[in-house]
Amino acid sequence: MPGRSKVYEWFNTRADIDNILKFMKKKTVPHHRYSLWYYIGGMCLFLFIVQVVTGILLLLYYKPTAEAAFESVQYIMTEVPFGWLIRSVHSYAANLFIGFVFIHMFSVFLMKGYRKPRELTWVSGAFLLFIALGFGFSGYLLPWNQLAYLATNVGTNFAVMVPFVGEWLLEFMRGGPEVTGATLTRFFGFHVAVLPGICTVLLAAHIILIQRHGMSTPVSIEKEIETGKARRLEIPFFPNFLYRDMLGWTLALGLIILLSTLFPWELGEKADILKPAPPHVRPEWFFVFMYQTLKYVPKALGVFGFAVAGIIWIILPFMDGKSNRGERNRIFTIIGVAALLYIIIFTFIGYVAPGE
Amino acid sequence: MKKIKLIILTFVAIQFSSIEAKESSCINCHLSSEWVSDTTIASVFMAGDIHRNMGLGCEDCHGGDPKIGFVEGDPVLAMDPAKGYKDPPGRLGVPEFCGGCHSDVEYMKRYNPRLSTDQLKLYKTSIHGKSLYNRKDTKVAICTDCHGGHGILPSSDSRSGVFHANIPGTCKKCHSDTGYMRGYKYEGKQIPTDQYDEYRESIHGILVLEKGDNSAPACNACHGNHGATPPNLASVSAACGECHANNRDFFNGSPHKEAWEAMDLPECEQCHGNHNIKAVTDDLLGVSEGAICLDCHAENSAGYLTAQKMSMSIDSLKYSIADADSIVQEAERKGVEGGQARFDLGAAKDDLTRVRSVVHTFDHQQVSEITTAGIKTSGGVKLGAEAALKDIKIRQIGLAVSLLVIIFVAIMIRLKIKQVDSKTDFEAWSQSK
Numbered sequence: 124m125p126g127r128s129k130v131y132e133w134f135n136t137r138a139d140i141d142n143i144l145k146f147m148k149k150k151t152v153p154h155h156r157y158s159l160w161y162y163i164g165g166m167c168l169f170l171f172i173v174q175v176v177t178g179i180l181l182l183l184y185y186k187p188t189a190e191a192a193f194e195s196v197q198y199i200m201t202e203v204p205f206g207w208l209i210r211s212v213h214s215y216a217a218n219l220f221i222g223f224v225f226i227h228m229f230s231v232f233l234m235k236g237y238r239k240p241r242e243l244t245w246v247s248g249a250f251l252l253f254i255a256l257g258f259g260f261s262g263y264l265l266p267w268n269q270l271a272y273l274a275t276n277v278g279t280n281f282a283v284m285v286p287f288v289g290e291w292l293l294e295f296m297r298g299g300p301e302v303t304g305a306t307l308t309r310f311f312g313f314h315v316a317v318l319p320g321i322c323t324v325l326l327a328a329h330i331i332l333i334q335r336h337g338m339s340t341p342v343s344i345e346k347e348i349e350t351g352k353a354r355r356l357e358i359p360f361f362p363n364f365l366y367r368d369m370l371g372w373t374l375a376l377g378l379i380i381l382l383s384t385l386f387p388w389e390l391g392e393k394a395d396i397l398k399p400a401p402p403h404v405r406p407e408w409f410f411v412f413m414y415q416t417l418k419y420v421p422k423a424l425g426v427f428g429f430a431v432a433g434i435i436w437i438i439l440p441f442m443d444g445k446s447n448r449g450e451r452n453r454i455f456t457i458i459g460v461a462a463l464l465y466i467i468i469f470t471f472i473g474y475v476a477p478g479e
Numbered sequence: 480m481k482k483i484k485l486i487i488l489t490f491v492a493i494q495f496s497s498i499e500a501k502e503s504s505c506i507n508c509h510l511s512s513e514w515v516s517d518t519t520i521a522s523v524f525m526a527g528d529i530h531r532n533m534g535l536g537c538e539d540c541h542g543g544d545p546k547i548g549f550v551e552g553d554p555v556l557a558m559d560p561a562k563g564y565k566d567p568p569g570r571l572g573v574p575e576f577c578g579g580c581h582s583d584v585e586y587m588k589r590y591n592p593r594l595s596t597d598q599l600k601l602y603k604t605s606i607h608g609k610s611l612y613n614r615k616d617t618k619v620a621i622c623t624d625c626h627g628g629h630g631i632l633p634s635s636d637s638r639s640g641v642f643h644a645n646i647p648g649t650c651k652k653c654h655s656d657t658g659y660m661r662g663y664k665y666e667g668k669q670i671p672t673d674q675y676d677e678y679r680e681s682i683h684g685i686l687v688l689e690k691g692d693n694s695a696p697a698c699n700a701c702h703g704n705h706g707a708t709p710p711n712l713a714s715v716s717a718a719c720g721e722c723h724a725n726n727r728d729f730f731n732g733s734p735h736k737e738a739w740e741a742m743d744l745p746e747c748e749q750c751h752g753n754h755n756i757k758a759v760t761d762d763l764l765g766v767s768e769g770a771i772c773l774d775c776h777a778e779n780s781a782g783y784l785t786a787q788k789m790s791m792s793i794d795s796l797k798y799s800i801a802d803a804d805s806i807v808q809e810a811e812r813k814g815v816e817g818g819q820a821r822f823d824l825g826a827a828k829d830d831l832t833r834v835r836s837v838v839h840t841f842d843h844q845q846v847s848e849i850t851t852a853g854i855k856t857s858g859g860v861k862l863g864a865e866a867a868l869k870d871i872k873i874r875q876i877g878l879a880v881s882l883l884v885i886i887f888v889a890i891m892i893r894l895k896i897k898q899v900d901s902k903t904d905f906e907a908w909s910q911s912k
Binding site for chain 1: 814815816818819874875877878881882885886888889892893895896899900903905908909911
């Protein structure tokens with residue numbers, strides 16, 4: 124085609140760039156009163172990229188052994204130029220990432236964005252949530268400080284509740300019967316190799332599926348359009364939607380930098396295996412609702428319950444026949460709101476009145 | 480009827496026991512108020528006496544044959560002198576009575592190879608033993624006064640009178656009793672009875688009696704136990720030096736050593752006291768009010784000036800550490816990782832601990848060398864913390880600049896959104912779907 128560079132043509136011949144651009148030029152996003160929730164997925168992606176970039180930078184100095192991990196993070200925080208910033212950004216962005224993943228999941232759930240033909244998008248997203256929690260759990264131990272050590276002890280202990288393979292699973296996670304340097308090295312492997320590998324595949328599938336189907340319009344909006352109460356409104360993805368996404372990312376970056384500078388992420392005390400555990404040891408905030416629940420019910424029953432709930436959560440799209448038929452399903456909305464309230468309330472109790 | 484009672488008592492006695500006890504008519508009768516007026520001897524023995532727990536019975540100390548009484552139905556037969564029965568030894572005979580076994584190396588090896596067998600020998604050298612044997616004074620302490628007679632517990636048992644934290648209370652029973660101690664003199668003077676009261680308020684007493692610290696000294700640490708005797712002047716510092724070894728060595732190399740020997744003064748006790756040793760503070764050193772150096776050294780004398788200089792050196796180090804510590808704390812409050820600074824400051828604090836021992840050389844040069852090193856270390860920490868505080872300011876400026884850039888970019892994007900929205904025909908896009 125005249126006016127195009129030879130380089131473009133070379134790539135176009137091999138990668139069919141024209142077709143991709145054509146798709147991108149035509150891509151639209153529904154615009155209605157719930158459109159704000161569409162930006163949460165993009166925010167998750169942005170925060171994930173921040174994690175990848177800062178994680179790679181931390182890898183330049185981090186040493187994954189019980190003898191050197193704490194000191195290497197201390198070195199990053201005190202000696203490496205902007206090391207304090209990179210580590211704090213990694214920690215804050217990690218927590219924001221998991222927070223936004225939860226928000227993304229519940230917003231999709233309540234808007235019934237999982238309904239046909241987007242079931243696989245939901246399933247891949249649910250697995251991505253577990254991967255995100257795995258990132259959080261494994262990453263928390265890596266600075267090898269006392270709080271992380273104790274939290275990992277508590278967290279991995281629940282593995283024994285898994286029927287038949289519990290003991291094996293516990294030893295597999297810890298690299299032995301106790302949380303030691305072997306656990307640290309193993310968690311490091313999960314954090315920087317195993318989980319990123321799985322995550323890349325799932326994330327690619329998730330994004331490709333979203334591009335294939337586009338954003339889902341909530342059932343209520345569809346009904347309003349059908350009955351003429353509202354008009355179908357679409358905005359172009361390029362550049363209108365993308366600019367809005369970028370605005371959110373820019374503000375998120377500003378917030379992370381603000382937090383990282385004013386309140387650099389604490390390092391705490393180096394893990395001491397012989398030191399007694401203080402009262403009210405708790406896991407990271409995103410596990411607190413589960414941890415708190417297990418204080419009220421027999422642990423084996425609780426772990427089994429969460430496993431069943433997790434499986435049901437994954438296969439929910441296949442159970443919601445009404446939404447799949449384009450009808451409103453209040454029961455599922457109530458289930459979603461109840462699950463959200465349950466997580467919020469039990470997390471709150473876990474911090475305010477944890478009990479014994 | 481008596482036979483039935485004996486059977487019942489035997490059953491009770493066996494139940495009392497946690498290990499298999501020897502069949503004993505002694506216990507059967509001594510647990511019965513029908514046979515003896517005082518049943519506590521047998522009951523405390525059965526309740527956990529260490530000899531009983533080791534498998535020994537009454538006859539191992541008292542002789543006789545308890546089986547005879549049990550079989551024949553008349554316990555008195557068991558206490559036949561012809562069967563080796565010995566009457567209770569009386570206070571004068573108790574040490575030899577216990578020593579019969581406890582001085583026998585071969586015999587004791589069978590039960591507790593780690594237990595020393597020199598108690599009787601030491602006792603005979605003690606002030607108690609000498610009084611007992613030389614003056615036939617049976618008021619002095621004998622084995623049973625501290626260990627008990629029939630309910631003897633190991634010293635590791637917190638109920639025992641010789642358990643570490645109980646030793647002061649055990650000694651107190653006699654030594655705080657003014658009436659009991661009346662007439663007992665040492666070096667021609669009445670032995671005081673306020674040692675326990677003084678000890679209770681001393682740093683050692685607080686550690687032993689209130690905090691249960693077994694490493695802090697009770698009475699026996701300085702006086703000995705079986706060989707208990709008041710330490711004389713020469714042995715006071717030896718007793719203190721057992722734990723405070725560095726202080727002892729520094730003192731022995733100091734000019735005070737010879738001077739005090741010449742003046743016949745005790746060593747550690749002269750400044751720190753004996754039973755009422757208080758927790759040491761830096762105020763003891765120097766020339767300010769409360770400093771003990773002033774007790775001997777006149778104003779502007781060489782000793783006075785040395786004390787003044789040593790005190791000032793220590794104060795300088797303390798101030799330097801506190802100063803650095805406050806800046807490190809400020810930096811930590813502002814988010815700087817202070818682990819390394821705290822570690823380095825720990826070295827300066829170690830110097831402070833060390834110099835508090837080195838003052839016993841009474842040599843300002845040695846004191847000064849350490850305080851100078853400590854001040855240098857804490858000064859370095861302070862400089863590092865100040866640099867970190869400056870770095871925080873730079874960070875805050877950097878943050879302000881970054882935020883300005885970010886806000887500017889956000890505004891530009893917002894304007895761009897407005898611009899592209901105004902150029903976009905949303906109707907056409909919506910229709911295309």
